[in-house]
Amino acid sequence: MATTTPSGVRGGHAEHGGADAPDGGAPMTHRQIMEALSGLLLGMFVAILSSTIVSNALPEIIGDLGGGQSAYTWVVTASLLAMTATTPLWGKLADLFSKKLLVQLALIVYVLGSVVAGLSTSSGMLIACRVVQGIGVGGLSALAQIVMAAMISPRERGRYSGYLGATFAVATVGGPLLGGVITDTDWLGWRWCFYVGVPFAVVALVVLQKTLKLPVVKREVTVDWWGASLISASVSLLLVWVTFAGDKYAWASWQTAAMVGGSVALGALFVLVESRASDPIIPLRLFRNRTITLASLASLFVGVAMFAGTVFFSQYFQLARGESPTMSGVLTIPMIGGLFVSSTVSGLVITRTGRWKAWLVGGGVLVTAGLGLLGGIRYDTPYWHVAVFMAVMGLGIGMMMQNLVLCTQNQVPPQDLGAASSVVTFFRSLGGAVGVSALGAVLGTKVTDYVGEGLRKLGPEAAALGHGGTGGGGIPDLDALPEPVRLVMEDAYGHGVGDVFLYSAPFALLALLVTLFIKEVALRTHHGEEG
Structure with a gap:
């Protein structure tokens, strides 16, 4: 039987009510909520930063550790895989154990993985450490939304989800920028891409211990x-x-x-086991709720678009436009700006109005349009065109990402909050992981084809180079190539990345179509209210 500490009532307003103090006392002020969220937002920032910071440093990392193309792919995929696979487990544990303790545990796992990753002596060791990092990041990604939901009512949560989305935006594009700066700084080196997040994570642990106070729900635990x-x-x-x-x-x-x-x-x-489990990790009854089912589907498709942008822009700017790792990060700022503005503004407006569907639909339109426009970019496309297209896509992702979780949380009872939140996050991570892997394979094939075609046009001597070292997704050293061959390589990567965005656009369109069928239920001011 479920019991609680004296500070909260199971399933009642004290634990999950609107902006009430977690101890069941007077309502929390905005300042109190922000103090409580400060460590959580910092931890979330560190988690997302670790996922993106290596993108601009990967060529140097893999070259230094002596890995091949498969190692290059797996340094990215291993973290996404671990994050995706463990998200539902973290969500379920949040329904059974102290949420604060779980957030701190996730941070500790992340710190351990990061420290050892920085000490890696082989690509295999680095990939194993990325798995550990991914487990920690999966916990932080799932628990951030769950902890917010434990303190703030759905109506007020839109405002704070905007802050979470803004944090996500800064870390998503700030990661490659910081990674580029570290890689281009001789006295630091790529290992600091893993060390740099550790002090932030330690600070987040201390801040969480002091500011995050939630009632501990005690239940008979069955994992x-x-x-x-x-x-x-x-x-x-x-x-x-x-x-x-x-x-x-x-x-x-x-x-x-x-x-x-x-x-x-x-x-x-898995479905068979879940249907018979006394306390399933993903309660299948959740999918009887139309909103949860549709929001999960939409998150799956949004994940493809979201991660495609963060992973392939760095390759576009470095390999198609010849920019340095640092400038590659700087040039993606229009996307972070769009994501930052839309996630923050949509959260504030949703809090005031209680209405969220228009933002989801509008976001779907913008993501689809942005990816469609990006599908036409080439190595010589004027940068201001690319910047506008990136901003459009960023605006759309900011409107959809957090609000899909918000509309789900609005329609579940407190005891299912963790599981329902993590289901939506899980599908977004799954879409991202599958999307990065599949679109990366498409990019490798397209670049090889375009390079071969371009070299044949240069004449027999150039054609003898075959695929110019790009076979199997290999990445050439552009600085070592003669000018005509380099232009062929840049053109191939510009065209190939454009194709990747074009192939991503239908997934964004599917997300848009799915959101059209989600029934809008005005956000509740208390968890105990009926929607």
Whole structure:
């Protein structure tokens, strides 16, 4: 039977009510809420920063550690895979244990993974550390929304979700910028890409200990380890397939059949286990709620678009336009600006009006339009065109990302808050992980084709270079190439990245179409109210 400490009543207003103090006392002021959220936002910043900071440093990291193209892919994919697979488990644990303790545990896991990653002596060791980092990041990503929901009513939460979205925006694009600066600074080196977040995480731990006060809900604890293992295995197998398909083996091959079939079988077994579990990691009854089902689908498609932007812009600016890692980060600022503005403004307006659907639909339109426009970029596209297109996409993502979680939280009882929030976050991470892997494979194939075609046009001598070192997704050293061949490479990468964005646009359109069918329920001022 569920019980609580004297400071809160299970499922009542004290724990989940609108802007009430977590101890059940007087309503919390804006200042008190911001103090309580400060450590959480800092932890979230560190978590997202770690996911993006390596993007501009990867060529140097892999070259230094002696890894190949598969290692390059897995340094990114390993973290996303671990984050995706563990998100539902963190969400479920938040319904069973102290949320504050779990946030601190996630930060500790992240710090340990980061420190050892900076000490890596091989690509295999680095990939293993990225898995540990991903577990911590998965916890912070899932728990940030859950802790906010435990303190703030749905009506007020829009405002603070905007702050969370702004933090996400700064870290998402600030990561590559900071990584580029660190990589270009001789006395630092790429290892500081992993060390730089550690002091912030330690500060976040201290701040959380002092400012975050939530009632501890005591329950008879039953963790669905079978469910957690099966969903992790299913997702992992799917991502392994997407990562290597088209490179190590053909898309249509026996390996594809075995991996996809195995993933589907494990997924079916997961559903069977969850239907019989006394305390499932993802309660299947949640999907009887139309809003949760549709929001999860929309998050899946938004994840593809969101991560495509953050991963492939750095390659576009460095390999198609010849920019340094630092400038590559600077040139993506229009996207962070759009995301920052729209997430903050939409949160404030939603808090005042209680209405959120127009923002979701508008965001879907902007993301689709932005990706469609980016689909036409080439290596010589005027930068101001690219900047406008990035800003449009950023505005759309900012409107959708946090508000999909918000509309879900608005329609679940307190005891399912953690599971429901993590389900939406899980599907967004899954979309991002699968999208990065699949679109990365597409980019490698397209670049190889475009390079071969361009070299043939230069004449027999250039054609003898074949794919110019880009076969299997290899990345050339542009500075070492003669000018005509370099232009071919830049043109190939510009065209290839444009194709990636063009292929991402239909997913954004699907997200838009799904949001049209989500029924708007005005945000509640208390968790106990009926929607």
